[in-house]
Amino acid sequence: MSNFLSTLFEYGKCVFGNQSSPSTKPPLIYQFLTGVADFAIFTGRYFMELIKPPYEFKELLKQSYRIGLQSLPLVGITGFIMGLVLTVQTRPTLAEFGAESWLPAMISVSIVREIGPVITALICAGKVGSSIGAELASMRVTEQIDAMEVSGANPFKYIIVTRVLATTLMLPILTVFNDIISMLGSLAGVNIHGDVSFSLFFAQAFAQLSFTDVFPSLIKTIFFGFSIGLIACYKGYNANKGTVGVGEAANSSVVLTSLMVFIIDMLAVQLTSLFIDT
Amino acid sequence: MEAITQHREKNKVASEAAIQITDLKKSFGSNTVLNGITITLNKEENLVVLGKSGSGKSVLIKCLVSLIKPDEGTLTVLGEDISTLHTDGLNKLRKRVGFLFQSGALYDSMTVTENLLFPLRESKDIDQSEREHLVKEALENVGLSEVEHKMPSELSGGMRKRLGLARTLILKPEIMLYDEPTTGLDPITSKEISELMLTIQKNYKTSSIIITHDMACAAITANRMVILKEGKVEATGTYKELSSSSDEWVHSFFS
Numbered sequence: 001m002s003n004f005l006s007t008l009f010e011y012g013k014c015v016f017g018n019q020s021s022p023s024t025k026p027p028l029i030y031q032f033l034t035g036v037a038d039f040a041i042f043t044g045r046y047f048m049e050l051i052k053p054p055y056e057f058k059e060l061l062k063q064s065y066r067i068g069l070q071s072l073p074l075v076g077i078t079g080f081i082m083g084l085v086l087t088v089q090t091r092p093t094l095a096e097f098g099a100e101s102w103l104p105a106m107i108s109v110s111i112v113r114e115i116g117p118v119i120t121a122l123i124c125a126g127k128v129g130s131s132i133g134a135e136l137a138s139m140r141v142t143e144q145i146d147a148m149e150v151s152g153a154n155p156f157k158y159i160i161v162t163r164v165l166a167t168t169l170m171l172p173i174l175t176v177f178n179d180i181i182s183m184l185g186s187l188a189g190v191n192i193h194g195d196v197s198f199s200l201f202f203a204q205a206f207a208q209l210s211f212t213d214v215f216p217s218l219i220k221t222i223f224f225g226f227s228i229g230l231i232a233c234y235k236g237y238n239a240n241k242g243t244v245g246v247g248e249a250a251n252s253s254v255v256l257t258s259l260m261v262f263i264i265d266m267l268a269v270q271l272t273s274l275f276i277d278t
Numbered sequence: 279m280e281a282i283t284q285h286r287e288k289n290k291v292a293s294e295a296a297i298q299i300t301d302l303k304k305s306f307g308s309n310t311v312l313n314g315i316t317i318t319l320n321k322e323e324n325l326v327v328l329g330k331s332g333s334g335k336s337v338l339i340k341c342l343v344s345l346i347k348p349d350e351g352t353l354t355v356l357g358e359d360i361s362t363l364h365t366d367g368l369n370k371l372r373k374r375v376g377f378l379f380q381s382g383a384l385y386d387s388m389t390v391t392e393n394l395l396f397p398l399r400e401s402k403d404i405d406q407s408e409r410e411h412l413v414k415e416a417l418e419n420v421g422l423s424e425v426e427h428k429m430p431s432e433l434s435g436g437m438r439k440r441l442g443l444a445r446t447l448i449l450k451p452e453i454m455l456y457d458e459p460t461t462g463l464d465p466i467t468s469k470e471i472s473e474l475m476l477t478i479q480k481n482y483k484t485s486s487i488i489i490t491h492d493m494a495c496a497a498i499t500a501n502r503m504v505i506l507k508e509g510k511v512e513a514t515g516t517y518k519e520l521s522s523s524s525d526e527w528v529h530s531f532f533s
Contacts, residue, residue, distance in 0.1 A: 054400065147383035150343045151397035151449070152373035158399075 083185025133253030136236025171225030376446030
Protein backbone atom coordinates (compact mmCIF):
# COMPACT_ATOMS: atom_id res chain seq x y z
CA MET A 1 0.00 0.00 0.00
CA SER A 2 2.79 2.40 0.96
CA ASN A 3 4.63 1.50 -2.28
CA PHE A 4 1.50 2.26 -4.29
CA LEU A 5 1.02 5.61 -2.55
CA SER A 6 4.65 6.58 -3.01
CA THR A 7 4.39 5.79 -6.73
CA LEU A 8 1.27 7.98 -7.01
CA PHE A 9 3.08 10.71 -5.07
CA GLU A 10 6.04 10.51 -7.49
CA TYR A 11 3.74 11.00 -10.48
CA GLY A 12 1.86 13.77 -8.72
CA LYS A 13 5.14 15.63 -8.19
CA CYS A 14 5.88 15.34 -11.89
CA VAL A 15 2.54 16.87 -12.85
CA PHE A 16 2.21 19.59 -10.23
CA GLY A 17 5.91 20.18 -9.55
CA ASN A 18 6.83 20.83 -13.21
CA GLN A 19 9.33 17.94 -13.20
CA SER A 20 10.16 15.57 -16.04
CA SER A 21 7.99 12.47 -16.30
CA PRO A 22 9.44 9.38 -14.64
CA SER A 23 10.77 6.73 -16.98
CA THR A 24 8.40 3.96 -15.86
CA LYS A 25 4.79 3.72 -17.07
CA PRO A 26 2.31 5.14 -14.54
CA PRO A 27 -0.09 2.73 -12.79
CA LEU A 28 -3.52 2.23 -14.38
CA ILE A 29 -5.40 3.89 -11.51
CA TYR A 30 -3.20 6.97 -11.93
CA GLN A 31 -3.83 7.05 -15.69
CA PHE A 32 -7.58 6.73 -15.06
CA LEU A 33 -7.68 9.49 -12.41
CA THR A 34 -5.57 11.92 -14.46
CA GLY A 35 -7.75 11.11 -17.50
CA VAL A 36 -10.92 11.97 -15.55
CA ALA A 37 -9.33 15.17 -14.20
CA ASP A 38 -8.14 16.14 -17.67
CA PHE A 39 -11.61 15.59 -19.13
CA ALA A 40 -13.17 17.66 -16.32
CA ILE A 41 -10.75 20.53 -17.07
CA PHE A 42 -11.57 20.21 -20.80
CA THR A 43 -15.32 20.41 -20.03
CA GLY A 44 -14.81 23.42 -17.74
CA ARG A 45 -12.81 25.17 -20.43
CA TYR A 46 -15.58 24.50 -22.95
CA PHE A 47 -18.14 26.36 -20.81
CA MET A 48 -15.73 29.24 -20.18
CA GLU A 49 -14.92 29.64 -23.88
CA LEU A 50 -18.61 29.23 -24.81
CA ILE A 51 -19.66 32.40 -22.97
CA LYS A 52 -16.56 34.45 -23.75
CA PRO A 53 -16.68 36.64 -26.91
CA PRO A 54 -15.84 36.75 -29.79
CA TYR A 55 -18.34 34.16 -31.05
CA GLU A 56 -17.62 32.02 -34.10
CA PHE A 57 -21.10 32.14 -35.74
CA LYS A 58 -19.86 31.38 -39.25
CA GLU A 59 -17.99 28.26 -38.15
CA LEU A 60 -20.98 27.20 -36.00
CA LEU A 61 -23.23 27.38 -39.05
CA LYS A 62 -20.72 25.41 -41.11
CA GLN A 63 -20.49 22.68 -38.47
CA SER A 64 -24.28 22.62 -38.03
CA TYR A 65 -24.61 22.07 -41.78
CA ARG A 66 -22.04 19.24 -41.69
CA ILE A 67 -23.39 17.56 -38.56
CA GLY A 68 -27.09 18.24 -39.09
CA LEU A 69 -28.03 18.57 -42.72
CA GLN A 70 -25.50 16.07 -44.04
CA SER A 71 -26.75 13.45 -41.55
CA LEU A 72 -30.38 13.77 -42.67
CA PRO A 73 -30.30 11.07 -45.41
CA LEU A 74 -28.73 8.44 -43.11
CA VAL A 75 -31.03 9.30 -40.20
CA GLY A 76 -34.06 9.30 -42.52
CA ILE A 77 -33.34 5.93 -44.15
CA THR A 78 -32.57 4.30 -40.80
CA GLY A 79 -35.68 5.81 -39.24
CA PHE A 80 -37.95 4.56 -42.06
CA ILE A 81 -36.58 1.00 -41.88
CA MET A 82 -36.77 1.05 -38.07
CA GLY A 83 -40.44 2.11 -38.07
CA LEU A 84 -41.35 -0.43 -40.73
CA VAL A 85 -39.52 -3.37 -39.09
CA LEU A 86 -40.84 -2.52 -35.61
CA THR A 87 -44.42 -2.51 -36.95
CA VAL A 88 -44.06 -5.73 -38.91
CA GLN A 89 -42.45 -7.51 -35.92
CA THR A 90 -44.98 -6.25 -33.36
CA ARG A 91 -48.14 -6.82 -35.40
CA PRO A 92 -48.44 -10.66 -34.99
CA THR A 93 -48.21 -10.44 -31.19
CA LEU A 94 -50.90 -7.76 -31.00
CA ALA A 95 -53.03 -9.69 -33.52
CA GLU A 96 -53.07 -12.69 -31.15
CA PHE A 97 -54.86 -10.51 -28.57
CA GLY A 98 -57.03 -8.81 -31.18
CA ALA A 99 -55.32 -5.52 -30.40
CA GLU A 100 -54.08 -4.56 -33.87
CA SER A 101 -55.80 -1.19 -33.56
CA TRP A 102 -53.32 -0.35 -30.78
CA LEU A 103 -50.39 -0.67 -33.19
CA PRO A 104 -50.04 3.04 -34.18
CA ALA A 105 -50.26 4.20 -30.57
CA MET A 106 -47.77 1.63 -29.33
CA ILE A 107 -45.28 2.31 -32.09
CA SER A 108 -45.52 6.09 -31.68
CA VAL A 109 -44.94 5.94 -27.91
CA SER A 110 -41.96 3.58 -28.24
CA ILE A 111 -40.41 5.63 -31.06
CA VAL A 112 -40.87 9.05 -29.47
CA ARG A 113 -39.91 8.02 -25.94
CA GLU A 114 -37.02 5.69 -26.54
CA ILE A 115 -36.13 4.20 -29.91
CA GLY A 116 -36.02 7.44 -31.93
CA PRO A 117 -33.67 9.38 -29.64
CA VAL A 118 -31.37 6.41 -28.94
CA ILE A 119 -31.09 5.25 -32.55
CA THR A 120 -30.47 8.83 -33.77
CA ALA A 121 -27.82 9.32 -31.08
CA LEU A 122 -26.13 6.03 -31.99
CA ILE A 123 -26.10 6.95 -35.68
CA CYS A 124 -24.53 10.31 -34.79
CA ALA A 125 -22.07 8.65 -32.41
CA GLY A 126 -20.88 6.56 -35.35
CA LYS A 127 -21.03 9.13 -38.12
CA VAL A 128 -20.32 12.42 -36.36
CA GLY A 129 -18.23 11.08 -33.44
CA SER A 130 -15.78 9.23 -35.67
CA SER A 131 -15.62 12.14 -38.12
CA ILE A 132 -14.84 14.73 -35.43
CA GLY A 133 -12.38 12.41 -33.63
CA ALA A 134 -10.45 11.59 -36.81
CA GLU A 135 -10.51 15.16 -38.16
CA LEU A 136 -9.20 16.75 -34.97
CA ALA A 137 -6.60 14.02 -34.45
CA SER A 138 -5.36 14.58 -38.03
CA MET A 139 -5.17 18.31 -37.35
CA ARG A 140 -3.15 17.58 -34.20
CA VAL A 141 -0.81 15.16 -36.02
CA THR A 142 -0.20 17.54 -38.94
CA GLU A 143 0.48 20.41 -36.48
CA GLN A 144 -2.52 22.45 -37.71
CA ILE A 145 -3.73 23.01 -34.14
CA ASP A 146 -0.21 24.04 -33.09
CA ALA A 147 -0.13 26.45 -36.05
CA MET A 148 -3.40 28.02 -34.87
CA GLU A 149 -1.97 28.43 -31.37
CA VAL A 150 1.27 30.05 -32.50
CA SER A 151 -0.62 32.50 -34.69
CA GLY A 152 -2.15 33.88 -31.47
CA ALA A 153 -5.64 32.58 -32.34
CA ASN A 154 -7.76 30.48 -30.02
CA PRO A 155 -8.12 27.00 -31.57
CA PHE A 156 -10.24 25.77 -28.67
CA LYS A 157 -12.95 28.32 -29.36
CA TYR A 158 -12.78 27.89 -33.13
CA ILE A 159 -12.59 24.08 -33.23
CA ILE A 160 -14.07 22.67 -30.03
CA VAL A 161 -16.79 25.13 -29.00
CA THR A 162 -18.35 25.25 -32.47
CA ARG A 163 -18.42 21.46 -32.92
CA VAL A 164 -19.78 20.66 -29.45
CA LEU A 165 -22.44 23.37 -29.75
CA ALA A 166 -23.41 22.18 -33.24
CA THR A 167 -23.90 18.55 -32.11
CA THR A 168 -25.86 19.75 -29.04
CA LEU A 169 -28.20 21.81 -31.21
CA MET A 170 -28.52 19.38 -34.11
CA LEU A 171 -29.28 16.16 -32.21
CA PRO A 172 -32.81 17.23 -31.10
CA ILE A 173 -33.61 18.37 -34.65
CA LEU A 174 -32.34 15.11 -36.13
CA THR A 175 -34.34 13.16 -33.56
CA VAL A 176 -37.59 14.94 -34.45
CA PHE A 177 -36.88 14.24 -38.12
CA ASN A 178 -36.12 10.59 -37.34
CA ASP A 179 -39.36 10.26 -35.32
CA ILE A 180 -41.45 11.61 -38.20
CA ILE A 181 -39.81 9.36 -40.81
CA SER A 182 -40.11 6.34 -38.46
CA MET A 183 -43.83 6.97 -38.16
CA LEU A 184 -44.08 7.06 -41.95
CA GLY A 185 -42.20 3.74 -42.02
CA SER A 186 -44.64 2.37 -39.49
CA LEU A 187 -47.58 3.54 -41.66
CA ALA A 188 -46.03 1.64 -44.57
CA GLY A 189 -45.64 -1.42 -42.31
CA VAL A 190 -49.28 -1.29 -41.21
CA ASN A 191 -50.42 -1.05 -44.82
CA ILE A 192 -48.55 -4.21 -45.87
CA HIS A 193 -51.25 -6.35 -44.25
CA GLY A 194 -54.10 -3.90 -43.94
CA ASP A 195 -55.54 -0.68 -45.24
CA VAL A 196 -55.14 2.22 -42.83
CA SER A 197 -55.39 5.80 -44.05
CA PHE A 198 -52.75 8.42 -43.30
CA SER A 199 -55.12 10.51 -41.18
CA LEU A 200 -56.48 7.57 -39.18
CA PHE A 201 -52.99 6.23 -38.48
CA PHE A 202 -51.70 9.57 -37.21
CA ALA A 203 -54.90 10.31 -35.28
CA GLN A 204 -54.45 7.03 -33.39
CA ALA A 205 -50.71 7.58 -32.96
CA PHE A 206 -51.04 11.11 -31.53
CA ALA A 207 -54.01 10.17 -29.34
CA GLN A 208 -51.70 8.32 -26.98
CA LEU A 209 -48.81 10.80 -27.12
CA SER A 210 -48.60 13.48 -24.47
CA PHE A 211 -46.29 16.32 -23.50
CA THR A 212 -44.62 14.03 -20.92
CA ASP A 213 -43.60 11.68 -23.74
CA VAL A 214 -42.15 14.32 -26.05
CA PHE A 215 -40.50 16.83 -23.70
CA PRO A 216 -38.23 14.51 -21.62
CA SER A 217 -37.06 12.68 -24.73
CA LEU A 218 -36.09 15.95 -26.43
CA ILE A 219 -34.22 17.11 -23.31
CA LYS A 220 -32.43 13.76 -23.33
CA THR A 221 -31.24 14.31 -26.92
CA ILE A 222 -29.61 17.62 -25.93
CA PHE A 223 -27.43 15.67 -23.47
CA PHE A 224 -26.78 12.97 -26.10
CA GLY A 225 -25.56 15.63 -28.54
CA PHE A 226 -23.45 17.38 -25.95
CA SER A 227 -21.73 14.16 -24.85
CA ILE A 228 -21.09 13.03 -28.45
CA GLY A 229 -19.52 16.38 -29.39
CA LEU A 230 -17.52 16.76 -26.20
CA ILE A 231 -16.08 13.23 -26.06
CA ALA A 232 -15.20 13.15 -29.77
CA CYS A 233 -13.54 16.58 -29.54
CA TYR A 234 -11.63 15.58 -26.40
CA LYS A 235 -10.33 12.40 -27.99
CA GLY A 236 -9.34 14.13 -31.24
CA TYR A 237 -7.86 17.26 -29.64
CA ASN A 238 -5.67 15.19 -27.29
CA ALA A 239 -4.67 12.53 -29.81
CA ASN A 240 -1.18 11.09 -29.60
CA LYS A 241 1.21 11.80 -32.40
CA GLY A 242 1.19 9.62 -35.49
CA THR A 243 -1.35 7.99 -37.75
CA VAL A 244 -2.06 5.31 -35.13
CA GLY A 245 -3.29 8.13 -32.90
CA VAL A 246 -5.80 9.19 -35.57
CA GLY A 247 -7.26 5.67 -35.77
CA GLU A 248 -7.37 5.36 -31.99
CA ALA A 249 -9.08 8.75 -31.61
CA ALA A 250 -11.78 7.83 -34.16
CA ASN A 251 -12.29 4.41 -32.61
CA SER A 252 -12.41 5.51 -28.97
CA SER A 253 -14.71 8.41 -29.90
CA VAL A 254 -17.30 5.99 -31.31
CA VAL A 255 -16.97 3.46 -28.48
CA LEU A 256 -17.14 6.02 -25.65
CA THR A 257 -19.90 8.15 -27.16
CA SER A 258 -22.06 5.05 -27.85
CA LEU A 259 -21.54 3.88 -24.27
CA MET A 260 -22.32 7.35 -22.97
CA VAL A 261 -25.60 7.42 -24.93
CA PHE A 262 -26.79 4.32 -23.05
CA ILE A 263 -25.61 5.65 -19.67
CA ILE A 264 -27.39 8.99 -20.20
CA ASP A 265 -30.49 7.13 -21.41
CA MET A 266 -30.54 4.99 -18.27
CA LEU A 267 -30.17 8.08 -16.03
CA ALA A 268 -32.83 9.95 -18.02
CA VAL A 269 -35.33 7.09 -17.61
CA GLN A 270 -34.69 7.00 -13.86
CA LEU A 271 -35.05 10.75 -13.51
CA THR A 272 -38.17 10.88 -15.65
CA SER A 273 -39.85 8.16 -13.62
CA LEU A 274 -39.10 10.12 -10.43
CA PHE A 275 -40.92 13.24 -11.61
CA ILE A 276 -43.50 11.93 -14.09
CA ASP A 277 -45.88 9.09 -13.40
CA THR A 278 -45.45 6.90 -16.48
CA MET B 279 24.24 47.58 -5.34
CA GLU B 280 26.09 44.92 -7.27
CA ALA B 281 22.86 42.96 -7.66
CA ILE B 282 21.12 46.04 -9.11
CA THR B 283 23.96 46.57 -11.57
CA GLN B 284 23.82 42.90 -12.61
CA HIS B 285 20.04 43.14 -13.05
CA ARG B 286 20.41 46.27 -15.24
CA GLU B 287 23.13 44.58 -17.31
CA LYS B 288 20.86 41.57 -17.79
CA ASN B 289 17.94 43.78 -18.85
CA LYS B 290 20.18 45.68 -21.25
CA VAL B 291 21.30 42.45 -22.92
CA ALA B 292 17.68 41.26 -23.06
CA SER B 293 16.48 44.46 -24.69
CA GLU B 294 19.23 44.36 -27.32
CA ALA B 295 18.62 40.70 -28.09
CA ALA B 296 15.53 39.51 -29.93
CA ILE B 297 15.69 36.23 -28.04
CA GLN B 298 17.70 35.28 -24.96
CA ILE B 299 17.71 31.60 -24.00
CA THR B 300 19.43 30.87 -20.68
CA ASP B 301 20.23 27.42 -19.30
CA LEU B 302 17.25 25.76 -21.02
CA LYS B 303 16.56 22.17 -19.97
CA LYS B 304 13.91 19.77 -21.23
CA SER B 305 13.49 16.03 -20.76
CA PHE B 306 10.89 13.55 -21.97
CA GLY B 307 10.84 10.73 -19.45
CA SER B 308 14.43 9.60 -18.97
CA ASN B 309 15.48 11.13 -22.30
CA THR B 310 17.21 14.47 -21.74
CA VAL B 311 16.79 16.47 -24.95
CA LEU B 312 18.04 19.90 -23.91
CA ASN B 313 20.60 20.03 -21.12
CA GLY B 314 21.42 23.64 -20.36
CA ILE B 315 21.24 25.53 -23.66
CA THR B 316 22.24 29.20 -23.65
CA ILE B 317 21.79 31.09 -26.93
CA THR B 318 21.28 34.74 -27.86
CA LEU B 319 19.57 35.81 -31.08
CA ASN B 320 20.50 39.37 -31.98
CA LYS B 321 18.13 41.73 -33.73
CA GLU B 322 17.95 41.34 -37.53
CA GLU B 323 20.19 38.29 -37.38
CA ASN B 324 19.69 34.89 -39.02
CA LEU B 325 20.86 32.19 -36.61
CA VAL B 326 21.08 28.68 -38.04
CA VAL B 327 20.84 25.80 -35.54
CA LEU B 328 22.41 22.53 -36.64
CA GLY B 329 22.50 19.16 -34.94
CA LYS B 330 21.82 15.48 -35.44
CA SER B 331 18.22 14.28 -35.70
CA GLY B 332 16.72 14.07 -32.23
CA SER B 333 19.16 16.59 -30.78
CA GLY B 334 16.28 18.83 -29.66
CA LYS B 335 16.38 21.55 -32.32
CA SER B 336 12.62 21.55 -32.92
CA VAL B 337 11.95 21.27 -29.18
CA LEU B 338 14.10 24.37 -28.70
CA ILE B 339 12.00 26.58 -30.99
CA LYS B 340 8.71 25.09 -29.76
CA CYS B 341 9.72 26.15 -26.23
CA LEU B 342 10.12 29.71 -27.55
CA VAL B 343 6.42 29.92 -28.48
CA SER B 344 5.32 27.90 -25.44
CA LEU B 345 4.09 24.92 -27.46
CA ILE B 346 6.33 22.88 -25.15
CA LYS B 347 6.95 23.89 -21.54
CA PRO B 348 10.63 23.77 -20.53
CA ASP B 349 11.69 22.02 -17.31
CA GLU B 350 14.22 24.70 -16.35
CA GLY B 351 15.77 27.86 -17.75
CA THR B 352 14.72 31.34 -18.80
CA LEU B 353 13.33 32.29 -22.21
CA THR B 354 13.16 36.00 -22.98
CA VAL B 355 11.48 36.83 -26.30
CA LEU B 356 11.34 40.49 -27.42
CA GLY B 357 12.10 41.51 -23.82
CA GLU B 358 9.36 39.38 -22.23
CA ASP B 359 9.97 36.39 -20.00
CA ILE B 360 7.75 33.63 -21.49
CA SER B 361 7.22 31.87 -18.16
CA THR B 362 5.55 34.93 -16.61
CA LEU B 363 3.02 35.43 -19.41
CA HIS B 364 -0.63 34.41 -19.10
CA THR B 365 -2.83 33.41 -22.06
CA ASP B 366 -3.60 36.93 -23.35
CA GLY B 367 -0.01 38.13 -22.98
CA LEU B 368 1.29 34.97 -24.62
CA ASN B 369 -1.12 35.34 -27.56
CA LYS B 370 -0.03 38.97 -28.04
CA LEU B 371 3.61 37.89 -28.08
CA ARG B 372 2.86 34.99 -30.45
CA LYS B 373 1.44 37.48 -32.97
CA ARG B 374 4.90 39.10 -33.06
CA VAL B 375 6.64 35.75 -33.71
CA GLY B 376 6.20 33.83 -36.98
CA PHE B 377 6.59 30.04 -36.99
CA LEU B 378 7.07 28.03 -40.18
CA PHE B 379 6.37 24.37 -39.50
CA GLN B 380 8.33 21.60 -41.20
CA SER B 381 5.12 20.20 -42.73
CA GLY B 382 3.72 23.66 -43.50
CA ALA B 383 0.78 22.89 -41.17
CA LEU B 384 -1.66 24.43 -43.64
CA TYR B 385 -5.35 24.24 -42.71
CA ASP B 386 -6.42 21.71 -45.31
CA SER B 387 -10.16 22.38 -44.97
CA MET B 388 -9.65 26.05 -45.92
CA THR B 389 -8.73 27.77 -49.18
CA VAL B 390 -5.45 29.66 -49.57
CA THR B 391 -7.18 32.97 -48.78
CA GLU B 392 -8.90 31.52 -45.69
CA ASN B 393 -5.54 30.16 -44.53
CA LEU B 394 -4.02 33.61 -44.81
CA LEU B 395 -6.95 35.34 -43.12
CA PHE B 396 -7.04 32.96 -40.15
CA PRO B 397 -4.37 34.77 -38.06
CA LEU B 398 -6.33 38.04 -38.60
CA ARG B 399 -9.72 36.69 -37.45
CA GLU B 400 -9.51 38.36 -34.03
CA SER B 401 -8.17 41.67 -35.40
CA LYS B 402 -11.47 43.57 -35.52
CA ASP B 403 -9.80 46.87 -36.45
CA ILE B 404 -8.83 45.59 -39.92
CA ASP B 405 -11.61 46.09 -42.49
CA GLN B 406 -12.41 43.86 -45.46
CA SER B 407 -10.52 45.88 -48.10
CA GLU B 408 -7.43 45.99 -45.91
CA ARG B 409 -7.65 42.23 -45.37
CA GLU B 410 -7.78 41.68 -49.13
CA HIS B 411 -4.79 43.97 -49.55
CA LEU B 412 -2.82 42.09 -46.85
CA VAL B 413 -3.58 38.72 -48.49
CA LYS B 414 -2.44 40.01 -51.87
CA GLU B 415 0.70 41.57 -50.39
CA ALA B 416 1.64 38.42 -48.42
CA LEU B 417 1.21 36.22 -51.50
CA GLU B 418 3.22 38.60 -53.68
CA ASN B 419 6.02 38.73 -51.11
CA VAL B 420 6.49 34.97 -51.31
CA GLY B 421 6.13 34.85 -55.10
CA LEU B 422 2.68 33.24 -55.23
CA SER B 423 -0.09 34.58 -57.39
CA GLU B 424 -3.47 33.43 -58.70
CA VAL B 425 -3.80 30.69 -56.07
CA GLU B 426 -6.18 32.55 -53.74
CA HIS B 427 -9.12 30.22 -54.32
CA LYS B 428 -7.17 26.96 -54.46
CA MET B 429 -7.09 24.37 -51.66
CA PRO B 430 -3.69 23.54 -50.08
CA SER B 431 -3.89 19.99 -51.49
CA GLU B 432 -3.80 21.46 -55.01
CA LEU B 433 -0.40 23.11 -54.41
CA SER B 434 3.10 21.69 -54.92
CA GLY B 435 5.55 21.19 -52.03
CA GLY B 436 7.40 24.45 -52.74
CA MET B 437 4.14 26.39 -53.06
CA ARG B 438 2.92 24.97 -49.75
CA LYS B 439 6.11 26.17 -48.03
CA ARG B 440 5.64 29.60 -49.57
CA LEU B 441 2.02 29.66 -48.45
CA GLY B 442 3.04 28.67 -44.90
CA LEU B 443 5.52 31.53 -44.99
CA ALA B 444 2.91 33.97 -46.33
CA ARG B 445 0.54 32.98 -43.52
CA THR B 446 3.12 33.91 -40.88
CA LEU B 447 4.15 37.09 -42.71
CA ILE B 448 0.62 38.47 -42.79
CA LEU B 449 1.04 39.45 -39.13
CA LYS B 450 4.35 41.19 -39.98
CA PRO B 451 6.36 39.35 -37.30
CA GLU B 452 9.54 40.69 -35.72
CA ILE B 453 10.97 37.19 -35.23
CA MET B 454 10.77 34.19 -37.58
CA LEU B 455 11.28 30.61 -36.41
CA TYR B 456 11.87 28.19 -39.30
CA ASP B 457 11.60 24.45 -38.61
CA GLU B 458 13.48 22.71 -41.43
CA PRO B 459 12.12 25.01 -44.15
CA THR B 460 13.70 23.17 -47.10
CA THR B 461 13.10 19.55 -46.08
CA GLY B 462 11.51 17.49 -48.84
CA LEU B 463 12.16 20.04 -51.58
CA ASP B 464 14.32 19.68 -54.69
CA PRO B 465 17.64 21.62 -54.72
CA ILE B 466 16.32 24.37 -57.00
CA THR B 467 13.19 25.02 -54.93
CA SER B 468 15.29 24.77 -51.72
CA LYS B 469 17.54 27.52 -53.05
CA GLU B 470 14.52 29.66 -53.94
CA ILE B 471 13.09 29.23 -50.42
CA SER B 472 16.47 30.04 -48.84
CA GLU B 473 16.76 33.21 -50.93
CA LEU B 474 13.20 34.09 -50.00
CA MET B 475 14.15 33.83 -46.32
CA LEU B 476 16.95 36.33 -46.93
CA THR B 477 14.51 38.68 -48.70
CA ILE B 478 12.13 38.42 -45.76
CA GLN B 479 14.95 39.27 -43.34
CA LYS B 480 15.74 42.34 -45.41
CA ASN B 481 12.18 43.53 -46.11
CA TYR B 482 10.57 42.77 -42.76
CA LYS B 483 13.75 43.35 -40.71
CA THR B 484 13.14 40.05 -38.92
CA SER B 485 15.43 38.17 -36.58
CA SER B 486 15.32 34.45 -37.35
CA ILE B 487 16.21 31.07 -35.92
CA ILE B 488 16.51 28.52 -38.70
CA ILE B 489 16.54 24.81 -37.89
CA THR B 490 17.96 22.90 -40.83
CA HIS B 491 20.01 19.94 -42.04
CA ASP B 492 20.38 21.53 -45.46
CA MET B 493 23.91 22.95 -45.60
CA ALA B 494 23.16 24.81 -48.84
CA CYS B 495 20.32 26.59 -47.04
CA ALA B 496 22.63 27.31 -44.07
CA ALA B 497 25.30 28.72 -46.40
CA ILE B 498 22.81 31.14 -47.96
CA THR B 499 20.91 32.24 -44.87
CA ALA B 500 23.24 32.07 -41.85
CA ASN B 501 24.74 35.17 -40.26
CA ARG B 502 25.79 32.92 -37.39
CA MET B 503 25.49 29.22 -36.60
CA VAL B 504 25.09 27.08 -33.50
CA ILE B 505 25.69 23.33 -33.42
CA LEU B 506 23.94 21.23 -30.74
CA LYS B 507 25.33 17.97 -29.36
CA GLU B 508 23.78 15.88 -26.57
CA GLY B 509 21.53 18.71 -25.48
CA LYS B 510 24.26 21.34 -25.26
CA VAL B 511 25.79 23.95 -27.52
CA GLU B 512 28.88 22.28 -29.02
CA ALA B 513 30.10 25.05 -31.32
CA THR B 514 29.21 28.60 -32.37
CA GLY B 515 30.49 30.72 -35.24
CA THR B 516 29.92 31.87 -38.78
CA TYR B 517 29.48 29.39 -41.62
CA LYS B 518 33.07 30.03 -42.70
CA GLU B 519 34.50 29.55 -39.21
CA LEU B 520 32.64 26.31 -38.53
CA SER B 521 33.24 24.82 -41.97
CA SER B 522 36.98 25.16 -41.41
CA SER B 523 36.79 23.85 -37.82
CA SER B 524 39.51 21.45 -36.70
CA ASP B 525 36.90 19.52 -34.67
CA GLU B 526 36.17 16.42 -36.71
CA TRP B 527 32.55 16.13 -35.46
CA VAL B 528 31.77 19.77 -36.30
CA HIS B 529 33.52 19.50 -39.65
CA SER B 530 31.51 16.37 -40.55
CA PHE B 531 28.40 18.56 -41.01
CA PHE B 532 30.10 20.42 -43.85
CA SER B 533 31.67 17.52 -45.69
